[in-house]
Amino acid sequence: MPFFLSLLRRHHPCQLYKLLPLRTITTVKDTIYSLSSGKGKCGVAVIRVSGPSTKDIMMKMGAFTCPPKPRTATLRTILDNKSKERLDSGLILWFPSPQSFTGEDCLELHVHGGVAVVSAVLTSLGKFPSTRQAEPGEFTKRSFLNGGGSCRCHTF
Numbered sequence: 001m002p003f004f005l006s007l008l009r010r011h012h013p014c015q016l017y018k019l020l021p022l023r024t025i026t027t028v029k030d031t032i033y034s035l036s037s038g039k040g041k042c043g044v045a046v047i048r049v050s051g052p053s054t055k056d057i058m059m060k061m062g063a064f065t066c067p068p069k070p071r072t073a074t075l076r077t078i079l080d081n082k083s084k085e086r087l088d089s090g091l092i093l094w095f096p097s098p099q100s101f102t103g104e105d106c107l108e109l110h111v112h113g114g115v116a117v118v119s120a121v122l123t124s125l126g127k128f129p130s131t132r133q134a135e136p137g138e139f140t141k142r143s144f145l146n147g148g149g150s151c152r153c154h155t156f
Helices: 001-009 013-019 022-026 052-063 115-126 138-145
Strands: 033-034 042-048 074-079 088-097 106-110 129-134
Touching: 001 042, 033 115, 033 138, 042 052, 042 115, 042 138, 052 074, 052 088, 052 106, 052 115, 088 115, 115 129
Parallel strands: 033 129
Antiparallel strands: 033 042, 042 106, 074 088, 088 106
């Protein structure tokens, strides 16, 4: 039986994060990003970013001189990291740690849902050092590892 499943049989899911080694929690160095609204045609696409470089990404892509008010939507021109080319106009929401979904600094970019715009923003995010696309379920995993596991979850 896999290790994780054996833990599930013996402990309540909300207590599992306490059983995991601390080095798992403290060695997260990559900033991850992903399209969280799903692929396909849509009016607005939501791109989520989480990790230690999130604030730097927000400041450069949103051309901020100082961080915006947390948990408040701000309409900004979204720029490419390297060329400073205008990618889109959209909403930027900043969620500083530890009061975010993952327990880390988080950013949501609400951009137009066209394939070209979404692709351009994701490509620009990939140009930042120490950033990578998130694996499936990685935002939830980081939340869980940072102590944000919800007792209302019923499935794994």
